[in-house]
Amino acid sequence: MLERQPRNKTDFQPLDWRRSDRDDIMARIAAAGLIGMGGAGFPVVAKLRSGIQYAASTIIANGVECEPGVNADRALLRHYLPDVLEGLRIAGACLAKPALILAVSDQSIYQAFVDKGELGITCRLVADAPSNGEERTLIGSLFSDEIPTTRYPSQCGYIVFNVATLFAICEAVRDGSRPRDRLVTLFGEETWVELDTKLGDIGQTGATLRLGSTATGRMASNDDVVSLTTNAVEHGIDDQQRACIHCGWCDAVCPRHLPVEAMLRQIQSATRPITLSSEVNACFECGACVVQCPSAIPLLDLLRSAKREVENERRKQVADLRFQQHTVRAAETIKQESITRSTRIETRRQW
Ligand code: SF4
Ligand code: SF4
Structure with missing residues (x-):
């Protein structure tokens, strides 16, 4: 077992969630301040509410860890699998009997699940490839279902929680403990x-x-x-960063088939604004290109700052457009007032 500081006191009364109603469970999750721990930090309760609103029928515990060198989720599943599964069941109790799925990319964890046999939860083994842990990609691998980028997975029937989030849900509800460590x-x-x-x-x-x-x-x-x-x-x-050697490996590995090298050229050139803005925004920050780049170029840092630049440019254009419309309206008002005044003067003169 990994060494962990013991907790001497709880923050809430432990909740017997099997005998509690949905509102009490969700109130506890909200009180514990739980957010998605896979990276996005989306509030857990908001995700569950969205799942209720759109009648989500599947909850996926995302244990597919695809960032090279990161094994925190794997370690959690190896040492705390029953708690993660209980967290998944607790989340399931907030929806109307959804299918509960544990998705993993590690064969030994999959085997541990199969050996133990868990009623009501299905474990699915997903290829250990860059980006397979991203929500939409994961749903695509599990169900061949494509979630449009304009919609949340919950609006299409799926709720995805990172396994660390489910572990935190379990501790908050079952044990009455806010997360203090991870x-x-x-x-x-x-x-x-x-x-x-x-x-x-x-x-x-x-x-x-x-x-x-x-x-x-x-x-x-x-x-x-x-x-x-x-x-x-x-x-x-x-x-160790070096210059781009135009090998094209970043393009070849990008799961969204983005022209990464061309984007890099544009980001690094002085020409502005960035014209490949929709491509820059389509990057979902999986980091596959960074891992592949032989020149160790921090592509993701550059893409993130380009995204900010694109967003600033969009806001500037919206503000410019508003200002132009305001100027036209103001000129129109002045013109109308001037016509009205002239008409009044003319009318008085005729009297
Ligand atoms: S980080 Fe973005 S550009 Fe790089 S491989 Fe992933 S999606 Fe493509
Ligand atoms: S992988 Fe790196 S060196 Fe190769 S083209 Fe892409 S940015 Fe350039």
């Missing part, structure tokens, strides 16, 4: 880390740190803290 891949080793711990206090610090994996994380400083969505803390890759 399992993190810390410089390559799976470790329980207290939330809000500063990276500078963890011990092994360097000039470049990343919150998240080397591929998909973001640059961080010693003052950044471990949060519910932190699955890894790694050293940065920027020291």
Whole structure:
């Protein structure tokens, strides 16, 4: 078992969720402040409410960990599988008898599930490939169902929770404990880390740190803290960065078939605005291109800043358009007032 600081007190009364109604379970999840721990940080209760509203019929426990070098979810499943499955059942109790599915990419975890045999939960083995853990891609692999980017999976009948989120649901509801720590891949080793711990206090610090994996994380400083969505803390890759050698590997590996090299060229050139804006926005930040790049170019950092640039440009265009429309309306009003005034003067003159 991984070493974890014992908890001496609980935050709430433990809840016998099998005898509780849905509202009590959801109130507990809300009180514990649970958010998705797979990265997006979407409030758990909002996701469940959306599932209720759209009559979602399937809940998927996402244990498909596809970021190279990150094993926090695998370690959680190896050591705490019954708690994760109980969290899945608790989430299921909030909906109308949904199908409960545990999706994993690790053969040994799949085998452990099969050997134990869990009533009412199906385990599915998914290929261990970059991006297969992304919600929409996962639903596509499991059900050959394509979720449009304009809709949430819950609006199409699926709720996806990361396994760490389900573990936190279990502890909040069954044990009455708010999350105080989480399992993190810390410089390559799976470790329980207290939330809000500063990276500078963890011990092994360097000039470049990343919150998240080397591929998909973001640059961080010693003052950044471990949060519910932190699955890894790694050293940065920027020291070794070299120039693009135009090998095209990033294009070949991108699951969205995006022209990554062309986007990079545009981002690095001085020409603005970025014309490949819809391609930049279509990137779902899986990090596959970063892993593949032989020049260790921090493609994801560049794509994220390009996304911000594209969004700023869009807002600027909306503001410009509003200003132009306002100017036209104001000129029209002045013209109308002037006509009205002239008409009045003319009418008085005729009297
Ligand atoms: S461009 Fe985006 S979606 Fe494509 S591989 Fe890179 S990170 Fe993944
Ligand atoms: S993988 Fe890296 S070096 Fe190769 S084309 Fe893409 S950005 Fe350039």
